[in-house]
Structures are given as C-alpha cells and as structure tokens.
Amino acid sequence: MSQLDNACKLVDSNGVSILTLKGKVKITEATCLKELLIEAVNEGNPIRVDMSELEDIDITMIQLLFSARNKAATFDLEFNIFPISVQTKELLRTSGVLYELFNPNNV
Amino acid sequence: MSDDNTTWQFLTFQQNTEVFGIDIRRIKEVLEIRDITPLPRSSEFMRGVINLRGQVVPVIDLKLKFGFEKTEFTVDTCIIILELKIEGDICFFGVLADSVNEVIDISDDDIAPPPKIGSNVDTAYIYGVGKIGKRFVVILDALNLCTFEEMDVIHGVIEEEVTIDDPAE
Amino acid sequence: MSLDLQAIFIEEATYLLEDLEEAFLELESAPDDMELVARIFRAMHTIKGSGSMCSFPNLSAFTHEFETAFDRVRNGDIKITKELIEIGLDSHGFIGRMVKTLDHVNPSLREESKNILSRLHKYSPKEGADNPGIELDLSAPDEVVSLDWAHYRIRFTPNPGIFKYAIDPITIFKSLAELGEVCNVAYIKDIPDLFEINEFACYMSWEIIISTQDSRDKLVELFEFVEDDCEVNVEMINQENDFDDDYKRLGDILLERGDLTKEQVSQLFEKKPLVGEIIEESGLVPKEKIDSALLEQELVRSDREQKKQIVTNDSIRVSSARLEMQMDLVGELVISLASLHQLAVDRGDVKLNAISEDLEHLVTSIRDNVLGIRMLPIGGTFSKFRRLVRDLSSEQGKQIEMVTYGAETELDKTVIDQLSDPLVHLIRNSLDHGIELPEERAANGKTEKGFITLTAKHSQGHVLIEIKDDGKGIDPDIIWKKSQEKSLTNGDERPSDKEILQYIFAPGFSTAEAITNISGRGVGMDVVKRSIESLRGSIILESVLGEGTTITLQLPLTLAIIEGLLVEVGNESLVIPLAMVVECVETKKSQLESSRKGQLIRVRNSLIPCLPLQNWLGNQTHIPENIQIIIVNIDDEQYGLIVNDVIGQQQIVIKSLGSIYQSIEGVSGATILGDGAVALILDLPQIVKLFQVTEQV
Secondary structure: OHHHHHHEEEEEEOOEEEEEEEEEEOHHHHHHHHHHHHHHHHHOOOEEEEEEEEEEEOHHHHHHHHHHHHHHHHOOOOEEEEEEOHHHHHHHHHOOOHHHHOOHHHO | OOHHHOEEEEEEEEEOOEEEEEEHHHEEEEEEOOOOEOOOOOOOOEEEEEEEOOEEEEEEOHHHHOOOOOOOOOOOOEEEEEEEEEOOEEEEEEEEEOEEEEEEEEEHHHEEOOOOOOOOOOHHHEEEEEEEOOEEEEEEOHHHHOOHHHHHHHHHHHHHHHHHOOOOO | OHHHHHHHHHHHHHHHHHHHHHHHHHHHHOOOOHHHHHHHHHHHHHHHHHHHHOOOHHHHHHHHHHHHHHHHHHOOOOOOOHHHHHHHHHHHHHHHHHHHOOOOOOHHHHHHHHHHHHHHOOOOHHHHOOOOHHHHHOOOOOOOOOOOOEEEEEEEEOOHHHHHHOOOHHHHHHHHHHHEEEEEEEEOOOOOOOOOOOOOOOOOEEEEEEEEOOOHHHHHHHOOOOHHHOEEEEEEEEOOOOOOOOOOOHHHHHHHHOOOOHHHHHHHHHHOOOHHHHHHHHOOOOHHHHHHHHHHHHHHHHHHHHHHHHHHOOOOOOOHHHHHHHHHHHHHHHHHHHHHHHHHHHHOOHHHHHHHHHHHHHHHHHHHHHHHHHEEEOHHHHHHHHHHHHHHHHHOOOOEEEEEEOOOOEEEHHHHHHHHHHHHHHHHHHHHHHOOOHHHHHHOOOOOOEEEEEEEEEEOOEEEEEEEEOOOOOOHHHHHHHHHHOOOOOOOOOOOHHHHHHHHHOOOOOOHHHHHHOOOOOOOHHHHHHHHHHOOOEEEEEEEOOOEEEEEEEEEOOOOEEEEEEEEEOOEEEEEEHHHEEEEEEEEHHHOEEEOOEEEEEEOOEEEEEEEHHHHHOOOOOOOOEEEEEEEEEOOEEEEEEEOEEEEEEEEEOEOOOHHHHHOOOEEEEEEOOOOOEEEEEOHHHHHHHHHHHHHO
16 A cells, blocks of 8 residues: 555665655554564664655554664664654653663663 | 613713713712813813822813804803723713703613714714613713824824914914 | 733743843853752743643743753753753743743744744653652642632542543543643553554553642543543642641542552551652552652642742732822822922911921932832843843854843833943944954954943942943044934034043934944934933943943932922912932023123133023013023033022932833923922923924024
8 A cells, every 4th residue: 555655665675674754644554664674673774764755654663663663772772763743752752762762871 | 680771870961962972980079160271282071180199180171072062151150070981990080061960760671872964073982872761862972082193193183283383474 | 800911921931031041141141050040940831830720821831841841950960961951941932922922822932932942842851750749730720829728639530441431531531631730640451462452442541630629520520422431530638727847648638549458558668768769669559650649749748838928928029000000199299298288388387397307307218219119120121131232142153142230120120121222322322343263353353242231330320331342443534424424413523532432422323324324323323312312311322442432321329209390480380300410500681691602601711602581481481680591401511591590409209201202302200299289390401492493504
C-alpha cells in the first residue's frame, strides 16, 4: 500500500540510514515501522529518524522507537531523532517520554 | 411568543407642545433644573456642564439642537441624564426637558419608522413614532443625540467664530 | 471566571514582559550576572505557569522551551551568548504578540515560533542532555494561587492487550492535561528487544502527577474505559494546608509508594546522605521512579514556597481601575471638605471650624497617600527605549549606546502612560537625525559610538526628563531658511538662534520634506509639544551645532490634583494653574495702555500684552473698571489675563472632561467647587493661541 510506504520510509544517505516518518504513524503502521527499524539496525550504519513531518503518533510507535534505540545502543550505532515537528514533540511530552527519549544516559 | 409583541418602556417628556420619548434603558435619572456652568465657545445647544455627584456632565438643549428657541427655565424644567456607551466608555449626558410626563409601554407594532417629510426634527435623531391611542410620541434615538461626530462639527464652527471676533475691541 | 483569569494573566504578563526585556538588555552588558539570569528564568517561569493556568497553552509551551534553555544557563551549563540574548529579545516580542492574540497561533506567529525555537534548540537539553531538572519543571505549579488545587499521583499500568481495544493512552493523557497541570513520567524498562517486541502489545506504564481543581472522581473517570484490564491507582499526594517544614523525604516517598521496603530504606540511609544517588546506585528502584519521586518532592516544595510567599509578601498588586476609583473618592472628599469648611466659616462656628480643620489634615494625608500609590518609577518605560535604540541603531548602521539615569524617579501612572509616545518620538529623532554614522563621527573627531542619555530627576515639585544626544546638533541657519520658506516667521529680521530653534515646534514646520532633508529635527515636534502641554508640562530645546541636542521636559508629579488660582470672570469662576502664575496686579481698566495689538499693562518697565478673559467667555463682554490682572508665564512669554476678581488659591481636583470636550478650546478640564458649582480649568497655551489667531486678522 502506497500510503503505508509514505508514512515510514528508510533511505540510505551517505552512509546514514535515514528513517522518515510522515503524517500519522500509529498502530496500523506499527508492523511496517518495526520492520524498517530492524532493517536499519541490521544495516549497521548510524540511524537518524526524521520526524519533521510527523503529525500524529501513538504508544506503539513510541515503544518501537525506544526498543530500536536500545538495540542500536547495544550494536554501538548512533541513533538520532532529528528534526522533529512541534506536534510530535508535544505528544512525546504528553506521553512522558520526551526526556527519556532524548537522554542518552538512559540507554 | 412572537417578537412583534415585544413592548418597550419610554419616558415621555414635553418640549413646547410636542411629546417626545426616550427608551428608559438609556436613562440614568431625572434631575430638577440646577445651575449650569456654560462652556465658552462650545456649540449653541451645549448649554454647559453640571455637577452630578462629583461628575462633570454636559447638558444639551434639544430645542436649540432641533432649531427651536432656547429652553427657558421654569419650575418644571428637568434635566434627563442619559447613560450611553460611546466607543466603549460609559458617558453621561444631560438633556433639557420643559417637563417630564410619564413612563409608557409601547409595543413594537405601534412604532412606525420616522416620517420622511413633515417632521420638525431632523430624522437622524428619531428612532420612530410611537402611537398610544390617538396620541403620537416622537421617540428619540438617544445614541444619535450625543455623538462625537457632532462635536467635531461644532469645533469647526468655533474656529470660524474666533477669527471674526476681536477681543481687543 | 476564565475571562477574569485571562485578564489577570494579560496584566501580569505585560508587567513580566517589561521586566524580561529590561533584564535581557542589562544582560547584554553583564552576561555573567547570574542574578539577571535568575530574574529572566523567574519571569519566564511565571509566564509559563500562569499561562497554562489561564488557558494560554501554546504560550506556555513556548515559554517552557525557553525556560529549559535558560535553566541550563542558570545551572552554569551554558554561557550567555549574544545569540541567546537575540533569541531572548525575539521571544519577548513573540510572547507579547501571543498574549495579544489570546494564545491564538496564526500562521505568521507559527513561523515566528518555529524560527525562534529552532535557534533555541541549539541550547536546549536534547543535545547536552544531562539535566534532569528540566522535564520536572514542566508541571511545577508555582503560580497556583487558588487554594482549591490539589496534587494527585496516578499510577497507570495498562494491560498489555490494551491496544486491541483501540485505546491509546495518549488520548487519556491529553484529557488529563485539560484538567490541570500534568507531569508524566513513563516507565520504559519493560520494553523488550527490537527483535522480540510484539508491536501490538503495551509494555509501558506511567506515573502522572497532576495539579488540578477537579475532584479525584473526575480523574478516575478518565480511566473508566480501561479500568477493567488496567491497573489504575489515583491518590492525593499533598493535602493543602500541609505546612510541615520538610515534606517527605525522597526515601519516604518511594516507601509510601511501595517502591522500596522500610528495611531497604533504613539500610540505605545508614550509608550516605544523598538519597537519590544511593537509591539509584543500589539499583533497587528504576531511575524513572526516582525521577518521579524527585518530581513529587519538587512539586510540593515549590507549592509550599509559593504559599509562604503569599503569607510573607508585603506588596500586593491592585488594578489601576480601583486606584482611579480611590482617587475619585478622595477627590470627592476634598470637595465635601471644602463645603464643610465654607459652612463653618459662614456660620462663624468655632467648634465646627476646628473639626473641619482636623478633617482637612486627615484628608490631606489620605490624599498624599493615594497619590503616592499612583506613583510609579519611570524605569519601566526606559527599558523600552533601550530596546528601541538598540534595534534601530543597528538597522541604520550606527553605533549608539543609550545611558539612562534616574530610572527610579517616580511619576504619576497617568503621566507615565501618556509620556511614552512623545518620548519615543524624541528618541527616534536623536537616533535618526542627531547621531551621525560612525565614519562621519570619526571624521569630526568624535568617538565612533554615539550616546543618547536619558535622565529623569525631581526638581522643585516637578519631574525633569532630559533627552540628550552627542550628535550633530541643529543648524539654526537651515531652520531659519526653512521657516521663511514655510512663512512661519514674522518678517525678515533674523531672531536669536535660540528663538529660531523654537520654530521646530511650530505646527507647519514638520513636513515629510523636513524629516528627510533638513538637519533632521522637526518630525511632528508640534505634536510632541502638544502632548507634553496636555500633561501640563513644558518642553525646552537646546542645541549646539556639532555637539548635540538636549531636550528637557518638565512634567507635573501628578495629574489628579493641582494647585490652582480661582478667579472670577463675568459670573463664572475659572481656575488658572498656579504653576504658570507669576503675580497678580490690581489695576483699573483705564490704566491699560492701548496698542495696535490690544491692551498692554506696564509692569516694572516692561509692557505685557493683556488677554481679556471676559471676551473669551463671550456672553458678557463687559469689563468692569476695577480689574485684576494675572501675569502668567507661557513658553517664556508673559501675558496678563484680565479678570474681574481673584477668589484665592486652592487645591483643585481635576475632573476629566472626556473626549467630548476635547473640541472646546481653552479648557483643559473642570473641577467642582466647595459649593458644588462647576469651574472650568483654563488651558492657557490654547487661550493664548486663540487670542493670537484673532490678532492676526
């Protein structure tokens, strides 16, 4: 489904795996997101998640993000979230994970 | 309930032989005539200012405003104090009346629009003409009686006067 | 209720913004001043807190970002940079606009906020990320003033299968946020490995601290749909009026929550005093739980500090409307007292007279007191000007520093409010046309940097405000030429330089042409002069070519009460502001000397033109043989006002005449006399003008 592809997309850019999340990424996209995250981690390159055009998320997405971040850490891969849209940031805050998500000490 | 049956209360008052009415919601109180301090070089119908419990309130002579003779003060002469909201501020104005009659109810049905011709008063000041039995009451539009625009017109007049006048005479 | 809150917030924010701007500008010259940083932080924090209380969530969110960055400055993690000050000033402007739009984010504001935030994020913690205090501050409800607020702790552990019922905890969190200030800490430890995770299961749990005015039931209600298969635990964590000196110790909190057992706590306590670290080190409790407990501690502590402040703070803020009313009432009191006094004198009643004199003392004290309350330091306006100078000078490629003195000088609030525009005008003039470009200054042997000095000081019952620049000054020759071109002069004889400079204030002088081509001054200077005069003040301009220009404004301390001279003209009583009166001369009509320009009076070898106020009154032009002449000083010129009689000197409570009377020339207001009659207060400069118009015909 093309819409699905649009919501989560993984590209390789100069040795960095860039995962772009757009629009709504919720439970319907969870499987797709999970697969892309696994793919990115297996790729072995630094990972960057672009959330600049992300509008809505749910807890499934947040869980996957943490899980992937932890995984990346065990593989010693850089895992960055940048840039990030205001709405998403607000949603992460509302969910009580903003600080956790951006605090590498917690990995 | 139909809107057509809404009735409003008006205070009627006498100016010469004519009866006028003003919506009582615009009226703060009615005072007996008292000393009015004239304002130099204001328009003719601005009779001056009075002290209303510490507030300085202008008093307008409607007869002069409508082009009649100036109101002569008698024991019956009253000052009707209007409470108007102009440009967001509450303003008080006094309006002279030969005598105050009564408060009457008039329903919307009985109020006709201002007559196009044949009125002694500029229709801009008239809200409508109310009918009570066979009598007619000219209902004034309180807000239009006292507007800033009007005062600006006065301003121009004063300036002209001054240039003609020679105080050194 | 919410409208009220909004109004309060707007007022508070306006006040805080002033403070903020001032602090930023000061910070520029003293970037290491931690006191200033703390001041900025406090102001931002208050705006944020109050903003979210008073339904300005967007504003609050924005301010939070800012506060976060400044918290790092406060903690010494980052240093103040020029850019950070820039961002601060931009944020200041943005917040101001957000307050104006009542938190409505229009597209241009959205752009602006994006821009500011992206710059700010360079300083915010997601890169530095070693400051656990930031996220915690989010909910610190310092500004909670109402005593009905309570804090609850909600523990929410959803059933792993919750997503199957299409329930998203975020929705619940959002609803919670609508009930009050929320701080949410998520527990993420249970999220499994990426390769093993079931994306449709919920592994997270939350601990939410909420400060709300709503009841516990209301909170529980939100979890109604999920209650059955989730663990939801709502409890109050702080009873209001709980003034215990130290809230619970961190260990106790965790203990109370059941995160630690009593034995564990006492064991830990024996070791070291830094409980947070120990517990964390010991690994008994996951870090989030400690954070959350720390948060609780912080929250209750700040709440308690706030309460203490309420108790100990000895200053209160009063709306200016109330002050106005107070002033009006005092005015009434003065008037009633005058009636009483008159009655006592009329009756010759000694006892009554004594009472009225006692009362007079009291009323005078009350009046002075109320007037004192209305006095504000002018410094608030000064900071605005520093901003103006700063922004405009860089725009024009000039180097200008603004120096201010006497910011603590107090003036009546009304005067300050009305002074702002004229001052902006004057400062802009100095800036646009007075101070030269750096190269030009250097070529003339001046420092490249120009100075504008703004001084306020008290002097003989007045306040003097001086705007001084060290720019190029005003060339009298150019002014003279321009005045002649505009036919503002009376003949071709060139007056003194000082007199020529006064032409700048002539109504016809300021034109668009004058702004750009002439030496610079004259931008609506007549308007400035008028507005200063409407405050019963005066304006003096001095300029030395090549060295600079000084403009001095003399202003009355208050607008509400003046000393006046009560005179009788025709049948009316009129008030002449005493400040302008030089002397009173008793004379006869026949002793006046006539001239082409009207009557003149000889006072000690000088001839002073006379203005018969009877003519101004109009209705009775008769001037009696025995007259009094009040010599007044207007713009350094003396005039004699012809009046029938002088009644006496008196304190005059000024009653505003409102917009309607602005059209009546020669009258600046009215007052009510002891007998209840209304007396008009003369606007002398206008009266002089009225007579001059007549002369010219």
